[in-house]
Amino acid sequence: MAPLLDVRDLKVHFPLQRSDRPGAMVKAVDGVSFALDEGRTLALVGESGCGKSTTAYAILGLVEATGGQIKFDGRDITHLTRKERRALTGDMQIVFQDPSAALNPRLSIAQSIAEPLAIAGQSRDQQRKRVAELIDRVGLPAAFARRLPAALSGGQRQRVVIARALALSPRLLILDEPVSSLDVSIRSQILNLLMELQRDLRLTYLFISHDLSVVRHIADDAAVLYLGTVAEQGPIDAIFGAPQHPYTAALLSAIPLPDPIAQRSRQKIILSGELPSPIDPPPGCPFIARCPIRIETCARVRPHLAPSGTGSTVACLVRVPASAA
Amino acid sequence: MASGPVLDIADLSIAIHGNAIVDRVALSIGSRQVVALVGESGSGKSLTALSILKLLPDVAEIAGGRVSVNGVELSSLSDADLATVRGNDVAVIFQEPIASLNPLMHVGAQIAEALRLHRNVSADAARDQAIAMMAKVGIPDAPRRAAQFPFELSGGMCQRIMIAAALICRPALLIADEPTTALDVTIQAQILELMRTLRDEAGTAIMLITHDMGVVADIADQVYVMYGGRIAESGPVQVIFAEPRHPYTRLLLATIPRLEGVRKTQLKAIEGSVPLAGHWPSGCRFRSRCPLADQVCEQTPPLQAVGDDHFSACWHADRVAGIV
Numbered sequence: 071m072a073p074l075l076d077v078r079d080l081k082v083h084f085p086l087q088r089s090d091r092p093g094a095m096v097k098a099v100d101g102v103s104f105a106l107d108e109g110r111t112l113a114l115v116g117e118s119g120c121g122k123s124t125t126a127y128a129i130l131g132l133v134e135a136t137g138g139q140i141k142f143d144g145r146d147i148t149h150l151t152r153k154e155r156r157a158l159t160g161d162m163q164i165v166f167q168d169p170s171a172a173l174n175p176r177l178s179i180a181q182s183i184a185e186p187l188a189i190a191g192q193s194r195d196q197q198r199k200r201v202a203e204l205i206d207r208v209g210l211p212a213a214f215a216r217r218l219p220a221a222l223s224g225g226q227r228q229r230v231v232i233a234r235a236l237a238l239s240p241r242l243l244i245l246d247e248p249v250s251s252l253d254v255s256i257r258s259q260i261l262n263l264l265m266e267l268q269r270d271l272r273l274t275y276l277f278i279s280h281d282l283s284v285v286r287h288i289a290d291d292a293a294v295l296y297l298g299t300v301a302e303q304g305p306i307d308a309i310f311g312a313p314q315h316p317y318t319a320a321l322l323s324a325i326p327l328p329d330p331i332a333q334r335s336r337q338k339i340i341l342s343g344e345l346p347s348p349i350d351p352p353p354g355c356p357f358i359a360r361c362p363i364r365i366e367t368c369a370r371v372r373p374h375l376a377p378s379g380t381g382s383t384v385a386c387l388v389r390v391p392a393s394a395a
Numbered sequence: 396m397a398s399g400p401v402l403d404i405a406d407l408s409i410a411i412h413g414n415a416i417v418d419r420v421a422l423s424i425g426s427r428q429v430v431a432l433v434g435e436s437g438s439g440k441s442l443t444a445l446s447i448l449k450l451l452p453d454v455a456e457i458a459g460g461r462v463s464v465n466g467v468e469l470s471s472l473s474d475a476d477l478a479t480v481r482g483n484d485v486a487v488i489f490q491e492p493i494a495s496l497n498p499l500m501h502v503g504a505q506i507a508e509a510l511r512l513h514r515n516v517s518a519d520a521a522r523d524q525a526i527a528m529m530a531k532v533g534i535p536d537a538p539r540r541a542a543q544f545p546f547e548l549s550g551g552m553c554q555r556i557m558i559a560a561a562l563i564c565r566p567a568l569l570i571a572d573e574p575t576t577a578l579d580v581t582i583q584a585q586i587l588e589l590m591r592t593l594r595d596e597a598g599t600a601i602m603l604i605t606h607d608m609g610v611v612a613d614i615a616d617q618v619y620v621m622y623g624g625r626i627a628e629s630g631p632v633q634v635i636f637a638e639p640r641h642p643y644t645r646l647l648l649a650t651i652p653r654l655e656g657v658r659k660t661q662l663k664a665i666e667g668s669v670p671l672a673g674h675w676p677s678g679c680r681f682r683s684r685c686p687l688a689d690q691v692c693e694q695t696p697p698l699q700a701v702g703d704d705h706f707s708a709c710w711h712a713d714r715v716a717g718i719v
Contacts, residue, residue, distance in 0.1 A: 118550075255664075282654075321581065328636070344549050345581075
């Protein structure tokens with residue numbers, strides 16, 4: 071079976087608008103590939119500027135891919151006309167991090183959820199029925215329909231945003247940090263809702279997050295991004311059980327465990343330095359400046375993804391020498 | 396320095412429009428101690444911290460209680476004396492370093508300014524000390540960086556600048572309000588490591604305000620869990636994690652997905668929403684979301700000892716272990 075979403079060598083480069091750097095390019099996404107089967111969850115993991123959100127925006131057509139190919143259900147959707155893109159919006163939807171910014175404060179909950187239905191040309195009656203169904207589906211009381219977002223808590227607002235995203239029965243849902251802005255005691259409610267919806271509606275999730283404990287719990291596979299490229303990708307068990315890329319290992323080590331004894335006794339890898347700029351990245355390995363295991367070759371040769379032997383693929387010349395790949 | 400606590404908060408209440416948003420909070424921090432104040436939005440943790448330096452927003456007023464730093468009660472101080480305490484004895488860093496820095500001033504000068512305000516040093520000496528402090532908090536190439544503006548630095552670097560400015564006068568207490576929440580995890584690990592070093596080397600006491608139980612487990616000695624403007628539970632970090640005796644703490648710990656847990660299972664959730672500040676039920680403020688709540692909880696539970704240095708404000712503290 072063909073994957074629902076198939077991304078090959080995706081590139082999103084922006085020209086830098088600065089007079090002191092003529093011709094400079096921001097390589098936000100620089101050769102990302104992955105396949106996502108129907109009903110499964112792939113997590114895009116990484117820190118700010120790694121290209122995880124830009125990848126999602128390119129899939130949705132919110133930014134233009136400058137290279138590579140995106141296929142949805144077997145069809146090339148890399149470059150679509152506005153009309154074609156619009157016809158596709160029912161099939162793929164996105165939920166953003168901050169539900170307060172995603173809802174029009176002057177529209178009632180019912181009006182917000184009905185908007186995509188109205189645009190799709192449904193009758194008032196159809197809309198009313200579907201809105202009631204969706205409000206119930208995401209676990210909100212029916213009485214909320216007439217309220218304004220201001221009367222709702224953050225978690226309730228995120229439920230509304232999810233209901234609106236589900237309105238046209240999409241097949242792919244892109245979840246961009248869906249619980250990061252919520253209070254800790256509310257996050258598990260929303261994660262439970264997302265898992266339940268996926269099971270019941272056979273949804274496919276592209277789950278963007280910097281929170282690795284959440285990713286491990288909810289995803290089937292993960293791609294770890296660094297500076298617009300994939301450092302390592304594969305099944306969750308391989309990535310978390312035996313990380314092969316030094317960046318994956320450092321990321322895992324950097325999550326503080328909610329257990330003082332375990333957290334204080336574990337060996338920590340603390341990376342030196344900063345996240346580098348994606349403006350004209352160096353020719354070799356993007357991770358080189360912060361890498362604890364770099365060798366001389368890494369400055370010249372860009373590593374490509376190769377099987378690591380543990381189930382993941384990894385882009386590291388030290389772990390998987392180019393000759394062996 | 397006296398051997399008493401660096402910070403002692405007794406019976407502190409803060410009201411907004413007559414509503415006790417912070418209700419009779421007591422807390423103390425000893426020298427070299429890292430104390431975590433844990434809570435969600437509306438828990439009153441940030442207001443408690445802001446009140447220490449009298450930085451409360453205009454609508455909020457201190458309705459009762461005492462705050463003492465190194466044995467000196469702050470309400471007795473004149474504005475001029477209070478200005479001496481700020482930055483000198485107590486310094487604060489916030490979540491958004493970029494918002495805390497002056498965008499039009501070189502970062503080095505912002506660190507030096509703190510020193511010039513509180514110490515009688517020449518401009519040259521202040522600049523040299525600022526650069527030395529920048530190097531100490533892990534800023535590479537400090538002399539060049541000192542002459543840059545905040546926008547030229549990353550978020551992690553700006554937070555280091557804030558820490559350098561906060562520490563340049565060697566305060567006895569550093570208040571850190573969600574200092575790593577806006578930062579990436581690998582940078583968070585660096586900043587936590589830096590705070591640990593400061594505590595170990597300079598003996599700085601740290602009040603860490605956070606919602607992240609992982610950060611608490613990593614660095615805190617003592618934990619105060621706040622809910623609805625009150626202390627729900629307090630105790631040594633190991634005890635709070637191993638044997639929480641308040642349902643809120645217990646549930647909060649249970650909701651976090653664990654790296655060793657079974658994947659894709661339903662996560663433990665706390666019912667309902669975090670009530671808006673001031674919209675709590677009478678009696679125990681957690682009772683609208685608590686699985687143990689019954690009629691007794693209509694009365695406000697006192698914070699009572701449940702173990703060595705371990706306190707819980709729950710009528711059913713002995714049944715907490717059974718709820719998850």
